[in-house]
Amino acid sequence: MDFMRTMSISGSALTAERVRLDVIANNIANANTTRTAQGGPYRRQTVLFAPRGEQVQWMFPGMEPQGGEFKGRGVRVVGIAQDTSPFKRMYNPGHPDADASGYVTLPNVNPVTEMVDLMAATRAYEANVAAIGAARSMAQRALEIGK
Amino acid sequence: MNIDRLLSDPAMAVLRQALKASDTTHDTIAHNLANVETPGYKSSEVIFKDKLASALHEIQASPDNLAGARTNPAHFAINESPSLGDIKPAVVVRAETSLRADGNNVDIDAEMTKLSQNTILYQALTQLVSAKIGQLRTAIQGR
Numbered sequence: 001m002d003f004m005r006t007m008s009i010s011g012s013a014l015t016a017e018r019v020r021l022d023v024i025a026n027n028i029a030n031a032n033t034t035r036t037a038q039g040g041p042y043r044r045q046t047v048l049f050a051p052r053g054e055q056v057q058w059m060f061p062g063m064e065p066q067g068g069e070f071k072g073r074g075v076r077v078v079g080i081a082q083d084t085s086p087f088k089r090m091y092n093p094g095h096p097d098a099d100a101s102g103y104v105t106l107p108n109v110n111p112v113t114e115m116v117d118l119m120a121a122t123r124a125y126e127a128n129v130a131a132i133g134a135a136r137s138m139a140q141r142a143l144e145i146g147k
Numbered sequence: 148m149n150i151d152r153l154l155s156d157p158a159m160a161v162l163r164q165a166l167k168a169s170d171t172t173h174d175t176i177a178h179n180l181a182n183v184e185t186p187g188y189k190s191s192e193v194i195f196k197d198k199l200a201s202a203l204h205e206i207q208a209s210p211d212n213l214a215g216a217r218t219n220p221a222h223f224a225i226n227e228s229p230s231l232g233d234i235k236p237a238v239v240v241r242a243e244t245s246l247r248a249d250g251n252n253v254d255i256d257a258e259m260t261k262l263s264q265n266t267i268l269y270q271a272l273t274q275l276v277s278a279k280i281g282q283l284r285t286a287i288q289g290r
Contacts, residue, residue: 006174013181020184049185051178070171070193070238072178075185124183127255131177134266138173141273142166146280 003139005073010135012052012074013128019077020047020121024114031109034097042107044083052076083108160232161199162276168195168236169269175238176262179253186249190258195236202234 023045033042053073085108093102175191182188215225244252 002170006170006177009174009177009181013177016181017184049182051182051185051188053178070174070178070191072175072191074178075181120184123255124180127180127183127259128177130259131173131180131262134262135173135177138170138266138269141270145273145276147277 003135003142006135007132009072009074010128010131012076014125014132016047016049016075016077017121017125017128019080021118021125023047023080024118024121027109028111028114028118031107031111031114033107034095034104041087041105042109044085044107044109045080046083047077048079048081049075050078157231159276159279160230161234162272162279164232164234164236165195165199166269166272166276168193169265169272171236171238172261172265173269176258176265179258180255180262183251183253183255183258186251188251188253189240189242190253191238191240193236193238195234198237199231199234202231206231 027044030042036042051072052075053071087108088106089103090106091102092098092104095104098104172193172195175193179190182190215222217224241252246252246254
């Protein structure tokens with residue numbers, strides 16, 4: 001049994017979920033940022049996940065399963081994309097970044113969405129930690145064979 | 148009886164494949180959990196129990212099977228019952244379902260349940276292997 005491979009599958013997910021948590025934290029931190037290096041307000045970012053390794057055989061009802069090595073190797077972050085949804089506008093004529101009509105353009109970050117994403121990422125992280133725990137107890141059992 | 152026969156009896160061969168199946172099952176569960184947030188991902192699953200059961204059924208259905216001898220691996224198998232130790236776990240992708248709008252079909256509750264079941268199954272299998280080796284040890288020591 002290749003426990004190192006098993007653990008690296010779950011480990012890749014821990015890394016990916018941590019990147020996701022970083023991005024969410026960055027979104028929340030910049031929820032009111034009106035000045036960025038590119039000009040204009042901060043744009044919300046999202047992570048893009050893709051499976052690592054290949055899927056073996058696609059199963060449809062009534063198909064005979066074939067043998068074969070499992071080639072799945074976890075998940076990876078393929079990129080961090082920008083959310084192209086429109087910015088929020090708030091009337092605040094005293095603000096230094098307000099336009100001629102007195103409106104300030106604010107980031108397209110919705111704190112409620114971010115908090116829900118944060119919880120989902122935390123739960124996914126926990127599930128993968130549980131998978132590592134199970135792999136560890138299986139590895140210990142395998143070492144005890146014949147004792 | 149030579150020592151090779153003792154170590155490679157059918158029960159041991161089946162146990163070896165079952166441990167391999169359980170190992171692969173864990174890999175698929177870990178992979179599914181890792182991709183719980185990947186859009187379009189379809190979950191994988193290991194099929195072993197059903198294959199083993201159908202092979203067992205086939206053997207029990209025809210216990211006194213007259214099989215053609217094969218002196219060359221290129222020969223056709225005539226009436227040969229499947230050897231239980233040759234039943235290998237198969238990995239399939241469940242492509243026909245979708246749980247969410249993004250096409251992902253990982254059911255996290257089902258995966259966590261399978262994770263616990265598989266861990267217990269693995270522990271049971273290792274105990275059985277230990278028991279087989281224990282019998283062998285008793286036979287060697289003669290007490």
